[in-house]
Amino acid sequence: MVREGVKRGGSGRTFLLISLLPAILILGGFILLFFWGFYQSLTDMRFGRASVDFEGFGNYARLFGRGRFWDSVSTTTIYAFTAVACEAVLGLAIAKLFNTRTLLAKWCRPVILLPLVLPPLSVALMWTTMMNPETGVLNYFLSFIGINNFGWISKADTAMFAVVFIDVWTFTPFFVLIIFAGLRGISPEIIEAGRMNGAKAWGLFLKIELPMVLPYIILAALFRLIDSLNQFDIIFGTTQGGPGNATNVLSISAYFTAFQNLQFGRGAAIMIVNWFIVLISALVMVKLWRYTRKRVS
């Protein structure tokens, strides 16, 4: 077979090796750093101090004994899961809206992609200027509906809402893009068949469309959940973990532990815990995705 010939030429093996090697070397270097980071988390390493003692899981034990650490764990999960849930619902609604045959839908589609291409840190700073409690334009709009001096990122009880709001504004378009592709993939015959059987618009949506786009929604949620659990830019650009402890997610806490208190070992330990949460959430989402995809086919 010709195909075999192309796939397994005599020089094929060398060629394969040479083409993969540079990429593997570069990425492999990062893996080594990752393991080194894990090793650091088992030591009392501090920046600028020569002596380093191996102390096993001491960093972890100390972290687990602190209330502040558990606050960060719950802040991280609350931030990520609330943001992703809002994005999924809004993303579905907007994708449905832009999938209608309305004239404006076609013209305006590029606009909704806009937030996705801006640097997240710029987005965070942009909202910071708009969220100023005294002179911000957002509170000006809110004053029309009778809400005055909303705190946004400056008060502990509204800061979480504000950063989740920014995450939702920025990344809802990601859901829209993916769900849109899912909706386009449903063949018109299936919808038509449903309509013949007397299904109403809502019935069609709940019984046919929703189950068919569900795998897409979960896939988008998987990607976003991982990113949101690791989110650093948006929070660093707005609250830097404050006010007080209100938005102190694990990655922010690790940054200040490592680069302000210079406790590299403990900072690395916090990131390992963060990574573990990401890993478990991702595995659950992948399971869920496989399940929904199997049910559709």
Next chain:
Amino acid sequence: MLKGKLTSFVLNFLIVAVVFVMAFPIVWIVMNSFKEAADINAYPPVFRFDPTLENYKVLFDIADAEATSYGTLKVEFFKPVINSVIISAGAVLLSLIAGVPAGYALARFNFRGKEDLAFFILGFRFAPVLLVIIPMFQFFQAIGLYDSYFGMIWVYQLITLPMIIWLCRSYVEDIPVEIEEAAAICGAKRPQIMLQVVLPLLRPGLVGAALLVFLLAWHNFALGLILTAEKTPVTVALLKLLNPGISFYPVVSAGLVISMIVPIALIILGQRHLERGLTFGALK
């Protein structure tokens, strides 16, 4: 009939509302960047004003000494823009050199553990960047790569290389194998096929991929924050603009506009490739 018109009106209205929410903050920040300090801090916010270029002049340090409302305060924003361009373009170039052959190999060869390798590469998309930066910081200090273009271009591979490999693989898979088989029958060797047959076909896709990955590199903040002091990218320089303690919103707005113009220009150039790239891995 009346019901149809009503639905259409409601739908159009909702679309306008969504577009307003998405576009207003950006329009507002552009407006702010042309306002004077007094107009920005005014309440209620000013929607009509006399535009001024002062903020941009301060930003790029081209105003005459003490001719602005900020007196002698110096801002250096031109260098960060150049830094970001050098680092991002360098990272994209290195990723193309290392990533295109890898993407091709993953698309066209069958070998043991291929899917594992592909999945492993995709896994970098989810790497907690901070976990790598903490050990990297010491490493960079030790070998003198801290605050260097070369070091930054190297760590940016963490973001750009997996993306280039993944996109390149999907683009190669779109090219029919038969073309390569025909070339093989004519006696062309594998490297020749790749350079003379596949690469030209791949070019439009690679241009799109390069634009998109440049965008991602431009977005990055955490790596520059921790691993540079002088060679800071735009995103880190923006944050530093907030620091002087005085009300600096007008100049920050101008900086924000600069940091956003580049990505927006890029998506206009690479619109066709954007959707595949932005959904990296999720959709093919």
